[in-house]
Amino acid sequence: MNFTLTQTLVSRLHEAAIPLETREGPPPCLQVAEGQWAKVAQIARQEGLRLVAEWASEENGAFTIHAAYALGAQGYALAATQLGQGVEEFPSLVPHYSVAARMERIIHDFYGLKPLGHPDLRSWIKHDSWPEEAFPLRKDFALNGPLHRHEGSYPFIGTEGEGSYEIPVGPVHAGIIEPGHFRFQVVGEQILNLEERLGYAHKGIEKHFESRDAVSAARMAARSSGDATVAHSWAFCLAAEQAAGRAVSPRAAHLRAVLCERERMANHIGDIGAICNDAAWTFMQMQCQRLREDLARLHHRLFGHRLLMDLVVPGGVTRDLDLDGIARLRDQTQAVAGEMGELFKIYEENTSIRERVIGSGGISTQDAHTLGLLGVVGRSAELDLDARRDAAYSPYDQCPPQVKVCRGGDVSARLWIRFQEIQTSAQLIEKLLVDLPEGGFQEPFQAPAEGSWGFAVVESWRGEIATWIRFGPGGRIQRCYVRDPSMINWLGLELAVREVPVPDFPLNNKSFNCSYSGHDL
Amino acid sequence: MQRILRKIIKVGTVTEPLGRSEQTIEVLGSELDRVIRKRFQKSLAIRQVDAGSCNACELEIHAMNNPYYDLERFGVHFVASPRHADLLLVTGPVSRNMEVALKMTYDAVPNPKMVIAAGDCAVCGGEFGCTYATVGAVSQVIPVDVLIHGCPPTPTDLIRGILMAVGLPE
Numbered sequence: 001m002n003f004t005l006t007q008t009l010v011s012r013l014h015e016a017a018i019p020l021e022t023r024e025g026p027p028p029c030l031q032v033a034e035g036q037w038a039k040v041a042q043i044a045r046q047e048g049l050r051l052v053a054e055w056a057s058e059e060n061g062a063f064t065i066h067a068a069y070a071l072g073a074q075g076y077a078l079a080a081t082q083l084g085q086g087v088e089e090f091p092s093l094v095p096h097y098s099v100a101a102r103m104e105r106i107i108h109d110f111y112g113l114k115p116l117g118h119p120d121l122r123s124w125i126k127h128d129s130w131p132e133e134a135f136p137l138r139k140d141f142a143l144n145g146p147l148h149r150h151e152g153s154y155p156f157i158g159t160e161g162e163g164s165y166e167i168p169v170g171p172v173h174a175g176i177i178e179p180g181h182f183r184f185q186v187v188g189e190q191i192l193n194l195e196e197r198l199g200y201a202h203k204g205i206e207k208h209f210e211s212r213d214a215v216s217a218a219r220m221a222a223r224s225s226g227d228a229t230v231a232h233s234w235a236f237c238l239a240a241e242q243a244a245g246r247a248v249s250p251r252a253a254h255l256r257a258v259l260c261e262r263e264r265m266a267n268h269i270g271d272i273g274a275i276c277n278d279a280a281w282t283f284m285q286m287q288c289q290r291l292r293e294d295l296a297r298l299h300h301r302l303f304g305h306r307l308l309m310d311l312v313v314p315g316g317v318t319r320d321l322d323l324d325g326i327a328r329l330r331d332q333t334q335a336v337a338g339e340m341g342e343l344f345k346i347y348e349e350n351t352s353i354r355e356r357v358i359g360s361g362g363i364s365t366q367d368a369h370t371l372g373l374l375g376v377v378g379r380s381a382e383l384d385l386d387a388r389r390d391a392a393y394s395p396y397d398q399c400p401p402q403v404k405v406c407r408g409g410d411v412s413a414r415l416w417i418r419f420q421e422i423q424t425s426a427q428l429i430e431k432l433l434v435d436l437p438e439g440g441f442q443e444p445f446q447a448p449a450e451g452s453w454g455f456a457v458v459e460s461w462r463g464e465i466a467t468w469i470r471f472g473p474g475g476r477i478q479r480c481y482v483r484d485p486s487m488i489n490w491l492g493l494e495l496a497v498r499e500v501p502v503p504d505f506p507l508n509n510k511s512f513n514c515s516y517s518g519h520d521l
Numbered sequence: 522m523q524r525i526l527r528k529i530i531k532v533g534t535v536t537e538p539l540g541r542s543e544q545t546i547e548v549l550g551s552e553l554d555r556v557i558r559k560r561f562q563k564s565l566a567i568r569q570v571d572a573g574s575c576n577a578c579e580l581e582i583h584a585m586n587n588p589y590y591d592l593e594r595f596g597v598h599f600v601a602s603p604r605h606a607d608l609l610l611v612t613g614p615v616s617r618n619m620e621v622a623l624k625m626t627y628d629a630v631p632n633p634k635m636v637i638a639a640g641d642c643a644v645c646g647g648e649f650g651c652t653y654a655t656v657g658a659v660s661q662v663i664p665v666d667v668l669i670h671g672c673p674p675t676p677t678d679l680i681r682g683i684l685m686a687v688g689l690p691e
Contacts, residue, residue: 129618129621130617142653144652171619171622172603172622176569177571178574179573179619202618204653204654207652207654226575226579227577283525290587293587307577345524515576516576
């Protein structure tokens, strides 16, 4: 992991005469006074840093607010501010980073800490049936604690005026999709505003972590978002291994990357099919579904699980590849990439699908940059971000991917990026398997010392996943925070569909393909 | 167009006979009589409800419609509204925030109706169990006819479970 940015941030804060202490990690963490919390964000914003995440933790009855920043090739920097005993409010970062809005609403929901200056403190994950005084991530709240149901309502943003009306959708959708609620304000067929209401898939994952050791918690991380199970497990394991001060064997790192790139291929292929299907082009859907199934079947044969769940564990991976397995994996990867190349030509020539996707749901580079949109969505709006290259975690430090970006930020751009990334992943898999180092693939995981912490990012197919972990006594997790890319990209969807006709919403929603489960945890 | 036709001809038909299931499927005591089950056999309309899954089950449910499994050949199809459905296919450990929506969806399905709990979470809470955030099993909230185990169940397990629900021979 690359934490070069920490030094840059330290010198900028020195120039601004902001007192701070650096807690040596790894990874290093800048400690600032509570009164300077928003000032740090202001300086970070001026310097063009991206806010990766903001979260809270509790130790000995006092709370700490944490933030992670990033800046391209300089990597990442962590900052924290400790609130005094009995202090239950902190300065909001929203005036500088609008992307912090939902993260702070979650801190408010789960810890009962109030972000001062936050413009919208409606509850977010805690729906209106929850008692207000229940704060599930506080240490005095039990995982199995009973909660009474309350009557309540959620005030949505409304519109008034002749001809405007409202369409409520969900949480049970018309397709095979995760649960969430969308509230559209519409005139004629044009969407004026979309307001998302999420939290329906909240399963208490962060609370679950706190009753487990790293090995058992890895199973929970693997189920943060099932379609990105490899990437979530990997981010969790990297953070835990960093806290323990150990790195996995080169062979294990290569195998993890192979699994992650295969997951990327499978999901990108599935998405291309599904986006085309939402524009009624069944041919592409069927071809892509077939190829995705081919990948799943080989995964089952070689690794024992169609979706590659629970393969990445603290200390390495649970399965090795023999020579025959390597050959099969290489052959199929190249064959599937070849077919996707062929399908790309067909896609490019098909004017009816092009007519639907070009210009639909565009996001400007400026907006994408302001929010810090991630993964395919960010890269389709010219944001040159990829944690594989920027964080340079093993094995990508030896084989950084060629990052493709494009203009437009519309459905067409998001499709194009996916087609390109399938090819990049196939090349990476080939390289990783040809150069697969000899040696072990799994070592027993040594529980880290009490108080040690780790922060890791992994570029999932959806974008950067960030995980922060701190251990308590006996190897148990004291706090583990996960930021799925969907936490940020859901905001992008709200922006993208303004002035899009309602029937094109599914097309746009699919082209973002945010995770509900990953967001709600 | 030529390329599309060439591709379709080259790939041909990949649909295959249904394989064996790897996971346990339990048919619970159902209140439905045999006549109704038999009527469902010809054309079964399913409404899927995600009650807080991690979305792995949804991937495998989607896969049932891919050309290898081609679920529709058995007369089974997914519908967009519970009002059109004969059967609810429910995944997830029933998050607290989905409990009411699940009940309402069940009530919206016309009688006679059936429910399948698909995946370990829906069967018993799975990895998430029963906590402040999750109820833990679909049967705690609505009556369930068939349980399909697995994390997630494979498309073959799911199809077998659906066919068993309507009493079709394996």
